[in-house]
Amino acid sequence: MSESLSLRDKYLALINEIVQATLKGKISSQGQVYQMLLKGVTVGTGEVFELVLSENLESTQQQVDAQTDEFKKAKATRSLRALKTIQTQWKQVEEQNKATESILSAAREITTAPENERLTIFLRVTDPNRKHPLNQKQLQQLAKSLQKNAETFKLDYLTEFAQGITRGISSWGKLQQHLISWMYEQNRASIGFGGIPGENGPWATWGKQVDGEFSKGLFNTLAKQESPVEFAQNHRSTGLSDWVELTLSLQYLQRGLVNWFDQQAYNVKAGSNLSISTFLTFSVIWSQLGNGFGADTSYGSAAWQIVLQILRNFSQRPYFPLYGGIFASFSGNYLKDALSYLDEPLQRVEGTQEKARILTILGYSQRALGQYESSVKFHQQALAIARNAEDRACEIANLNHLSRTYVELKNYTEAINNSQRALIFSRQAGDKISEANALANLGYSEVMQAQESEAEAESYEMAINYLKQGLNLSEKLGDLQSKGLCLSSLGVAYIVTEQASEAIKHLEEGFKTAQTSGDLYLQGLNLANLAEANYSLANFERATYTASLGMYILNQIASKEWHKPAKLLSILQNQLGEEGFKQSLGKNRPKIISFIGVDGYDYIPELIEEYRRNN
Numbered sequence: 001m002s003e004s005l006s007l008r009d010k011y012l013a014l015i016n017e018i019v020q021a022t023l024k025g026k027i028s029s030q031g032q033v034y035q036m037l038l039k040g041v042t043v044g045t046g047e048v049f050e051l052v053l054s055e056n057l058e059s060t061q062q063q064v065d066a067q068t069d070e071f072k073k074a075k076a077t078r079s080l081r082a083l084k085t086i087q088t089q090w091k092q093v094e095e096q097n098k099a100t101e102s103i104l105s106a107a108r109e110i111t112t113a114p115e116n117e118r119l120t121i122f123l124r125v126t127d128p129n130r131k132h133p134l135n136q137k138q139l140q141q142l143a144k145s146l147q148k149n150a151e152t153f154k155l156d157y158l159t160e161f162a163q164g165i166t167r168g169i170s171s172w173g174k175l176q177q178h179l180i181s182w183m184y185e186q187n188r189a190s191i192g193f194g195g196i197p198g199e200n201g202p203w204a205t206w207g208k209q210v211d212g213e214f215s216k217g218l219f220n221t222l223a224k225q226e227s228p229v230e231f232a233q234n235h236r237s238t239g240l241s242d243w244v245e246l247t248l249s250l251q252y253l254q255r256g257l258v259n260w261f262d263q264q265a266y267n268v269k270a271g272s273n274l275s276i277s278t279f280l281t282f283s284v285i286w287s288q289l290g291n292g293f294g295a296d297t298s299y300g301s302a303a304w305q306i307v308l309q310i311l312r313n314f315s316q317r318p319y320f321p322l323y324g325g326i327f328a329s330f331s332g333n334y335l336k337d338a339l340s341y342l343d344e345p346l347q348r349v350e351g352t353q354e355k356a357r358i359l360t361i362l363g364y365s366q367r368a369l370g371q372y373e374s375s376v377k378f379h380q381q382a383l384a385i386a387r388n389a390e391d392r393a394c395e396i397a398n399l400n401h402l403s404r405t406y407v408e409l410k411n412y413t414e415a416i417n418n419s420q421r422a423l424i425f426s427r428q429a430g431d432k433i434s435e436a437n438a439l440a441n442l443g444y445s446e447v448m449q450a451q452e453s454e455a456e457a458e459s460y461e462m463a464i465n466y467l468k469q470g471l472n473l474s475e476k477l478g479d480l481q482s483k484g485l486c487l488s489s490l491g492v493a494y495i496v497t498e499q500a501s502e503a504i505k506h507l508e509e510g511f512k513t514a515q516t517s518g519d520l521y522l523q524g525l526n527l528a529n530l531a532e533a534n535y536s537l538a539n540f541e542r543a544t545y546t547a548s549l550g551m552y553i554l555n556q557i558a559s560k561e562w563h564k565p566a567k568l569l570s571i572l573q574n575q576l577g578e579e580g581f582k583q584s585l586g587k588n589r590p591k592i593i594s595f596i597g598v599d600g601y602d603y604i605p606e607l608i609e610e611y612r613r614n615n
Contacts, residue, residue, distance in 0.1 A: 007045060011052040014040045015086060022082040023075075030089055037086070037093040043101050046094050053090065057083050099138055106134075107145035111158060119302040122161065122244070127309055128255065136169055139248075157240060164244025167211050171245060172252035174209040179256050181205060206253065214242035215249050218289075228285055232292025236299070243299060247306065254282040254310065272319035273518040279314040280361075283307050315354040322360055322397035323437055323481045356385035356394050360401065367405050368521040370560030375405045396425050396434040403441040412449035419445055432473060436482040439470030444489040451496045460497050467493060480517035484510055488526050495533055503533040524554035528565040535568060544572055544581070545588040548604050552596050555607055566611035573608065 018036055021027045041049050060080045067073040106125035113121045125142075126134055134142065143165040150158035182205040207219030214235060221231045261275040290303030314320060363378030379398045386394035399422035406415035419441035426434035443466030450459045467490045474482035487510030494503035507530045514522035527550030534543040547565035554562035573581045585592075585604065592601050 007048045008052055011041070011049045012056075015053060015056055015083070018086055019079050019082045022085070023078055030085060033085055034089045034092060037090055038096065041090075041093060041097070043097045043104075046097060049090070053083070053087060057087065099132070099134075100141075102132070103134070103138055103141050103145055106142055107149055110146060110161060111149045111153065111155065116298055118157065118161075119243075119298050120305060123247075123302055123305050123309070128251065129309055129313055136172075139165055139169060160240040161244060164241035165248065167241065167245040168248025168252075171210045171212070171215060171249040172256075174211075175206055175249065175253055176256060178205055178209055179253075180260060210245075210249055212242050212245045214238050215246045218246060222285070227292075228288040229292040232289045232299075232303075236293055236297065238299075243302075247302075250282065250285070251306070254278060275317070276314075276319060276321055277518065279310060279317075283310045283314070286310065311358045312354045315357040320357055321481070322357070322394060323364075323400070323433070323485070352385070353389040353391050353394070356382045356389060356391060356398075359385070360394060360397055363398070363401055363405070367401070367408065368557060368559050368561075372405055372408045376402065376409070379405065392425070392429050393431055393434065396422050396429065396431060396438070399425070400434065400437045400441050403438075403445055407445055407448050410448075410452065412445055412452060415445035416442065416449065432477055433479050433482055436470045436474040436477065436479065437485060439466045439473065440482065440486045440489050443467035443470065444492065447489075447493045447496055460493065464490070464493050464497075480513055481519065484513040484517055484519060484522050484526075487513060488522055488529070491526065491529055491533070495529060495536075498536075500533045500536045504530060504537075507533060520553055520557050521559060524550050524557070524559065525561060526550075527553065528561065528568075531565050531568050535572070540572060540576065541584050541587060543568065544584045545591065547572070548585065548588070548592060549595055551607055552600050552604060562607070563611060563615070566608055567615070569604075569608050570612055 014036070018027065018033055022033075027033060057080070060076060060083055063076040064073060064080055067076055102125075106121075109121050109125060110118060126139065143162040146158045146165075147162040149155065150162065182202045201223065203219050203223035207216055207223055210216050210219060217235070218228065218231055221228060257278045258275050261272070261278060264274075286303045286307045290300045290307065293300035293303060295301060295304065359378045359382035363375045363382060366372075366375035366378055379402045383395060383398040383402070386392075386398060399418045403415045403417075403419035403422065406412070406418065419438050422434060423438035423442055426432075426438050443463045446463035446466070447460060450463065467486055471483065471486035471490065474486050487506045491503045491507035491510055494500070494506060507526050511523060511526040511530065514520075514526055527546045531543045531547035531550060534540075534546060547568045551562050551565040551569065554565070572584070576584060589601060592604075
């Protein structure tokens with residue numbers, strides 16, 4: 001109690017000192033008040049100061065209201081004005097004190113943590129998802145506090161933390177200057193994360209800027225499109241300071257890219273598509289590092305922790321892709337089968353809205369990979385969590401995805417049932433994007449069911465009508481993902497009903513739409529179906545071109561769907577003969593290279609041969 005009283009007296013004296021100095025003209029700026037408060041109020045005792053200040057404000061306000069003598073009223077008014085200045089500046093001091101207290105608390109937690117929890121605590125206190133995340137200046141203060149503790153308690157690992165933080169911030173300072181320069185190098189046609197291995201693209205550019213050899217090694221691994229899993233396996237004994245440096249470099253890099261892309265709302269090649277790709281790409285890289293280090297190691301566990309931090313941030317973005325999963329900047333062998341890695345960290349999270357949304361992406365991606373049972377499992381999990389979290393948009397999206405996946409499993413009854421529920425719920429909720437997708441899925445499910453039962457042509461009319469409704473709605477909304485799905489579904493419907501010319505028209509437009517939206521899976525499917533439609537019209541050269549591109553793209557994202565265009569190419573090879581097929585492929589060489597490069601073009605015969613060997 002005595003300590004509280006003495007503190008009250010101290011703060012009463014401080015307030016009176018500032019008020020009197022203001023009235024006498026000795027204080028001429030708010031900055032001076034700020035400095036006096038910063039020096040005079042002890043960190044952690046802000047509540048006592050606020051109480052004393054509040055009492056002063058209240059009593060002085062009463063004096064102003066009650067005073068009838070004009071001279072005394074004017075003096076009280078000036079005192080009240082000085083007190084309000086103190087109140088304004090105190091809010092800023094309080095924020096500074098809270099930050100200082102937070103930094104000291106973080107340093108204390110890291111210093112006293114058991115060895116196997118140090119990285120976990122470091123990542124928790126530096127989590128960018130916190131209400132008041134540490135900025136660069138505060139991180140530098142944390143490094144100083146840790147170094148001071150290292151010297152006081154003779155703890156070398158604290159020095160490593162401090163050095164890693166300092167080097168990580170330094171690396172980011174250099175990376176920041178080259179954040180987007182790679183987009184404009186060598187007349188790049190795309191601004192995704194791909195590129196010729198080791199020659200261009202962001203990782204080669206960024207690898208030249210980072211300080212540490214460990215960070216440089218990972219960036220060069222990514223530039224060569226080699227596996228981060230193997231890189232991590234070969235660097236399990238890397239030092240703590242190197243790991244912290246890499247963590248901060250990658251975290252700042254990812255956030256810097258997202259911030260830049262978010263500001264490009266009217267740039268067709270950038271904007272939200274590349275923000276989405278950035279979130280997914282960095283999640284995958286950390287997932288692969290976690291897999292390489294091993295979940296039972298501190299580095300592996302920490303890598304999974306970072307994945308979840310990224311995905312939690314991503315799931316709250318307005319452009320979170322409930323209807324897409326694999327995007328244009330997901331190119332390169334190092335991302336093959338990548339999204340399957342994200343399953344592991346999610347198993348550590350209880351049911352939350354964020355988890356439901358991330359599971360939605362995984363379900364979509366598993367369907368793209370041909371893992372249909374796994375896709376159903378993810379979407380059913382997401383559906384249950386979304387319902388509990390009352391995330392209606394996510395709930396409807398998973399009904400739509402389940403419908404599409406059940407078609408692949410030839411369970412047309414469940415496919416129709418889920419799309420009908422999605423349609424009803426979307427109309428009840430006024431969710432037009434979900435409605436467009438539900439119409440596309442309902443129409444697609446009914447088309448495929450009619451084909452299975454060998455129904456008459458008129459049986460397709462209602463299904464095609466649903467698809468047209470979905471297309472019209474998606475065009476009105478300007479939603480490219482839904483439009484691409486509707487066009488692709490209509491294309492398939494016209495193939496099934498033997499209207500090849502109509503199919504080609506819709507599939508070509510669907511391919512262009514999928515390119516703009518950045519959905520590689522939908523691009524590959526459209527090309528595969530275009531090949532089938534062109535083949536039915538005996539346009540073998542066009543069929544060769546579209547099948548080759550579709551096969552390559554689907555293979556690159558590890559989708560089993562690549563077998564479909566590979567089978568057609570194998571048939572074409574037999575029909576045209578080896579030489580005739582080479583000529584047909586050669587005529588399209590410039591166009592194919594413009595999409596997938598020389599290496600991609602050279603890989604086409606190898607893929608056909610691989611298909612033949614295994615089928």
